[in-house]
Amino acid sequence: MMRDQPILDGLDRCILNAIQDGLPIVAEPFAGLADSLGIEVEELLERIARLRAERVITRFGPFYDAAAMGGAFCLCAMEVPEERFDAVAGQVNAWPEVAHNYARTHRLNMWFVLATETPEDIVRVAEAITGQTGIMVLRFPKLEEFFIRFRVAA
Amino acid sequence: MRIDETDxxxxxxxxxxxxxxxxPFAAVAEELGLEEAEVLxxxxxxxxxxxxxxxAGAPNHYALGMTANGMTVWDLEDAVASELGAAVGALDFVSHAYLRPRAMPGWPYNLFAMVHGRDRSEVEAKRARIAVLLGPAARANDILYSTRILKKTGLRLSRKET
Structure with missing residues (x-):
């Protein structure tokens, strides 16, 4: 099925790239970017609003790191037998600490993120899921993160 | 960091x-009954x-036609993992890159890099570009495609008082 894709002009693409790098926390955060693009703040705001309305960006605003507020996150994976896959997905997803869960093409075929208030809770929940399902939950905590953004040809 | 009730x-x-x-911060301040300067x-x-x-703005890869995504995973020599991970993270088609612990036996990979493309062949081509960039320091690699989203929820704010 073909889906309609939003049409982005060159300026939209520059804006999309620039707003991923982040804006300063100042009274008029859009002014500097509008200036560097040679447009008025009003036009920049209209374009960002349109990118959001067309779902080119899912949101615009602060990105909070829950881990820095005392929370903990951990990517986890399990090797689930195909015939038990849906049942195990139901067991895993029932935990409110499971934030996302994806089926993936690998022997380790279920990948989910645990989000808890403390690092100890990560271990507790992972072990509880292992106990509940009889399938080892492997933990892949983030050791180092590299700057994240996604660029479109501008 | 300790955050208080106003935060x-x-x-x-x-x-x-x-x-x-x-x-925008003045608008947030007004909604909360605070001064703009305090919010800033x-x-x-x-x-x-x-x-x-x-x-910042969070791009939606699907809306941009990037409907295929692969989690590429790499077994990098520890001594160069940080430096090479940063180089992979800087590639324009990589949206997330992390170093994570290995899980032996069976999982020798310590660098995870999410690659997006229009289809799987484009994702594979990008994986090949990463392989060239990493050279012999990458002893093995694999790619995992997501086939289904089983659950997706947003950030939940901790209820815990700090």
Whole structure:
């Protein structure tokens, strides 16, 4: 099925790239970017609003790191037998600490993120899921993160 | 970082996004009955402490036609993992890159890099570009495609008082 894709002009693409790098926390955060693009703040705001309305960006605003507020996150994976896959997905997803869960093409075929208030809770929940399902939950905590953004040809 | 009740209210008011107006922090302040200067100062402190990573737009790869995504995983020599991970993270088609512990036996990979493309062949071509960049320091690699989203929820604010 073909889906309609939003049409982005060159300026939209520059804006999309620039707003991923982040804006300063100042009274008029859009002014500097509008200036560097040679447009008025009003036009920049209209374009960002349109990118959001067309779902080119899912949101615009602060990105909070829950881990820095005392929370903990951990990517986890399990090797689930195909015939038990849906049942195990139901067991895993029932935990409110499971934030996302994806089926993936690998022997380790279920990948989910645990989000808890403390690092100890990560271990507790992972072990509880292992106990509940009889399938080892492997933990892949983030050791180092590299700057994240996604660029479109501008 | 310890965040207080006012920080918490600011987070709750802005985690869905900022108003797209010339003075968005003034708009947030007004909604919360605070001064603009206080909101700016608190958010600046949160950014300094890493609670706010940045004020930015989150791209939607699917809307941009990037409907295929592969989690590429690499077994990098430990001594160069950090340096090479940063090089992979800087590639324009990589949206996330992390170093994570190995899980032996069976999982020798310590670098995870999410690659996006229009289809799987484009994702494979990008994986090959990463392989060239890493050279012999990458002893093995694999790619995992997501086939189904089983669950997806947003950030939940901790209820815990700090």
């Amino acid at each position: 918490r209210r600011i987070i709750a008011a802005t985690q869905g996004g900022l108003p797209l107006v010339p003075r 100062e608190r958010m600046a402190v949160m950014q300094e402490r890493g609670v706010i990573r940045r004020i």
